[in-house]
Amino acid sequence: MRYGAETQITRSVIRGGGILRITDLIAKKRRGERLTADEIGFWIDGLETFADYQNSAMLMAIAINSMTESEVTDLTLAMVRSGRALDLSRYGECTVDKHSTGGVGDGTSFIVMPVMAAEGRVAAKLSGRGLGHTGGTLDKLESVDGVRTDLSEKEFFSILDKTGIAIAGQTAELCPADKYLYALRDVTATVDSTALIASSVMSKKLAAGARNIVLDVKTGKGAFMKTQKEAEKLASFMVRIGRRAGRNTSALITTMDEPLENRVGNALEIEGALEVLRGEKRGDVYEVSRSLCKALGVEPERFDRAISSGAAYEKFESMIYAQGGRAGCLDRLPRSRYTAVVTAERGGYLVRTDAMTVAETVLDAGGGRRRKGDPILPEVGVVLLAESGDRVEKGQPLARLHYSREGDGELAVRLAQAFDISDERPKPRSRVVGEIV
Ligand code: URA
Numbered sequence: 001m002r003y004g005a006e007t008q009i010t011r012s013v014i015r016g017g018g019i020l021r022i023t024d025l026i027a028k029k030r031r032g033e034r035l036t037a038d039e040i041g042f043w044i045d046g047l048e049t050f051a052d053y054q055n056s057a058m059l060m061a062i063a064i065n066s067m068t069e070s071e072v073t074d075l076t077l078a079m080v081r082s083g084r085a086l087d088l089s090r091y092g093e094c095t096v097d098k099h100s101t102g103g104v105g106d107g108t109s110f111i112v113m114p115v116m117a118a119e120g121r122v123a124a125k126l127s128g129r130g131l132g133h134t135g136g137t138l139d140k141l142e143s144v145d146g147v148r149t150d151l152s153e154k155e156f157f158s159i160l161d162k163t164g165i166a167i168a169g170q171t172a173e174l175c176p177a178d179k180y181l182y183a184l185r186d187v188t189a190t191v192d193s194t195a196l197i198a199s200s201v202m203s204k205k206l207a208a209g210a211r212n213i214v215l216d217v218k219t220g221k222g223a224f225m226k227t228q229k230e231a232e233k234l235a236s237f238m239v240r241i242g243r244r245a246g247r248n249t250s251a252l253i254t255t256m257d258e259p260l261e262n263r264v265g266n267a268l269e270i271e272g273a274l275e276v277l278r279g280e281k282r283g284d285v286y287e288v289s290r291s292l293c294k295a296l297g298v299e300p301e302r303f304d305r306a307i308s309s310g311a312a313y314e315k316f317e318s319m320i321y322a323q324g325g326r327a328g329c330l331d332r333l334p335r336s337r338y339t340a341v342v343t344a345e346r347g348g349y350l351v352r353t354d355a356m357t358v359a360e361t362v363l364d365a366g367g368g369r370r371r372k373g374d375p376i377l378p379e380v381g382v383v384l385l386a387e388s389g390d391r392v393e394k395g396q397p398l399a400r401l402h403y404s405r406e407g408d409g410e411l412a413v414r415l416a417q418a419f420d421i422s423d424e425r426p427k428p429r430s431r432v433v434g435e436i437v
Contacts, residue, residue, distance in 0.1 A: 079203035082177035102134035105259030110273035143378030222355025253434030265381015
């Protein structure tokens with residue numbers, strides 16, 4: 001399918017006894033009215049025949065007026081039907097998938113999926129690219145030399161048979177409607193909508209076919225859902241859609257006020273995940289990954305063993321090579337041309353590192369997209385050199401900006417605004433603040 005290629009902007013179809021026109025449906029949603037399953041199906045089935053501006057207008061109308069739960073369910077199912085849904089039944093009940101609603105410095109997929117595979121599950125994940133200010137699993141994976149995520153159904157199954165773990169992107173076969181809408185939302189300020197996030201996430205999860213799904217719903221300054229209440233609403237929406245479709249679905253609510261790990265950026269986050277998988281680093285990303293695996297049925301002690309034995313690392317490595325990674329690719333991840341260090345303006349305790357400021361810095365350094373299809377610079381990003389609760393001295397390095405375009409060093413000035421230093425030591429807080437299991 002080539003969505004948005006040739007447009008037939010006055011397309012109308014006789015359905016359910018009446019004529020449907022896309023402009024009428026946009027107007028209906030713009031007025032805040034409820035769309036029927038037939039109308040939603042007409043829009044999604046015809047996405048490629050409508051113009052980008054019409055599809056964007058519909059997205060904006062949904063983002064502003066939202067949708068009822070039954071509309072979101074109809075939208076999700078129509079998106080699944082835009083491609084083929086994978087049938088993983090040959091692997092029995094042990095198939096697992098995991099999805100986050102968008103984080104900063106969040107490489108948990110590269111830890112959770114290998115641990116689950118090391119524990120004998122079949123880890124089959126359909127992911128997305130960077131969205132808004134958040135990073136995307138596909139962009140991160142593709143920062144590894146040779147790795148492909150545009151897997152055909154046949155390739156996906158053959159990798160799962162061989163390694164028990166595969167992470168692919170939406171393609172012309174798998175969730176093409178999400179592939180197209182996702183890219184459009186990324187550049188039309190229509191990302192942070194409960195209806196659009198729920199349908200995007202759940203269409204991928206239902207199409208990828210796993211029996212067991214865990215959702216990591218982020219809340220806070222660096223998340224699309226700014227409040228815990230919004231995150232809980234999104235989580236219960238998605239869990240209900242998954243369960244109604246017969247999938248064993250659970251969700252954690254986790255905070256995203258600060259980056260989850262100390263590296264933010266595509267290749268840098270792969271490097272961070274490798275450190276965790278090698279047992280060299282713990283911290284919040286370890287704890288959240290452990291909780292996500294627990295929700296999928298792997299107890300914390302087994303999680304620790306999968307890491308300490310090197311079994312999870314081996315699974316990750318075998319997936320990287322099965323998906324096209326060139327020899328030695330994990331030892332030579334892309335490196336930025338330049339670095340700039342941000343130092344503490346005063347002494348005290350580091351109270352907070354603002355996830356949004358860090359994310360926007362990485363985006364502006366070329367780590368994300370401002371326009372649909374923009375190329376990204378996989379090597380750029382930020383490495384945090386101190387974490388919340390640390391005592392820091394004036395002049396102490398707090399972060400290193402990795403950049404590759406001359407002039408982007410100035411972004412370090414903005415990055416410096418991310419750090420909040422106070423005389424009072426902050427209380428340690430758990431990242432996991434809620435769950436639906
Ligand atoms: N992840 C997705 O797949 N879709 C969204 O809309 C947000 C996060």
